[in-house]
Amino acid sequence: MAVNREKYTELNAMLKAKGVTLVAVSKTKPVEDILELYELGQRDFGENYVQEMVDKATVLPADIRWHFIGHLQRNKVKYIAPFVSLIHGVDSWRLLEEINSQAGKKGRVIDCLLQVHIASEETKFGLDAAELGEVMDNLAKPETAARVQNVRICGLMGMASFSSDTSLVRSEFHTLHSLADLYKERTVAAWSPGILSMGMSADFETAIEEGSTMVRIGSLLFGERKKPADS
Numbered sequence: 369m370a371v372n373r374e375k376y377t378e379l380n381a382m383l384k385a386k387g388v389t390l391v392a393v394s395k396t397k398p399v400e401d402i403l404e405l406y407e408l409g410q411r412d413f414g415e416n417y418v419q420e421m422v423d424k425a426t427v428l429p430a431d432i433r434w435h436f437i438g439h440l441q442r443n444k445v446k447y448i449a450p451f452v453s454l455i456h457g458v459d460s461w462r463l464l465e466e467i468n469s470q471a472g473k474k475g476r477v478i479d480c481l482l483q484v485h486i487a488s489e490e491t492k493f494g495l496d497a498a499e500l501g502e503v504m505d506n507l508a509k510p511e512t513a514a515r516v517q518n519v520r521i522c523g524l525m526g527m528a529s530f531s532s533d534t535s536l537v538r539s540e541f542h543t544l545h546s547l548a549d550l551y552k553e554r555t556v557a558a559w560s561p562g563i564l565s566m567g568m569s570a571d572f573e574t575a576i577e578e579g580s581t582m583v584r585i586g587s588l589l590f591g592e593r594k595k596p597a598d599s
């Protein structure tokens with residue numbers, strides 16, 4: 369299925385007017401499709417798989433901002449550390465320390481989002497509210513904060529339940545927004561909130577109504593994927 373250019377133009381204008389950033393999720397799609405949106409001005413692209421993102425980044429224009437939105441294994445951080453723009457799925461302190469370590473080796477500060485588990489489904493990754501609190505506490509304690517000086521945490525990310533029940537989806541996004549509000553005023557070094565990454569093809573309108581500042585949209589722009597996302 370081809371890239372839906374009309375949909376992109378319409379969506380992009382609507383999101384720009386609302387001040388919401390569009391991450392075009394290009395996982396499993398060929399580089400030609402990415403280039404098609406690139407030529408229309410799109411620069412933020414999201415990928416779920418490390419090897420695929422590395423392969424694409426190697427051949428595509430250097431001013432693309434690559435968002436890693438999948439589940440990131442610690443032993444693979446090193447492959448994306450040189451170029452990744454934003455890592456959405458940070459779901460443990462140990463992963464954050466590994467990102468910090470690889471960022472340091474590359475002389476970079478890597479922007480990250482903490483992924484919070486908001487869906488009622490068990491399968492999705494992410495921190496629960498208590499674990500998020502622990503990460504925030506670590507950021508505030510000098511001895512642990514010293515271990516993450518090469519990361520900047522720019523906010524939270526979450527995925528709602530895969531459900532047609534809009535009120536359920538809305539309440540999950542609402543929960544994420546409330547958590548973001550809870551920590552908004554924290555002034556600790558690595559914490560620089562402002563991004564609330566929530567909303568995909570099926571639920572981005574609800575997400576925006578609930579305060580999303582960044583949506584991750586794939587199938588609406590690139591067509592359905594052959595294999596379902598394993599995230």
Ligand SMILES: *Cc1c(COP(=O)(O)O)cnc(C)c1O
Pocket residue numbers: 393395416437438527567568569570584585586587588597599
């Ligand atoms: C695949 C994926 C998306 C995009 O999903 P669509 O339904 O195709 O818009 C967004 N976020 C994450 C984390 C994903 O894995």
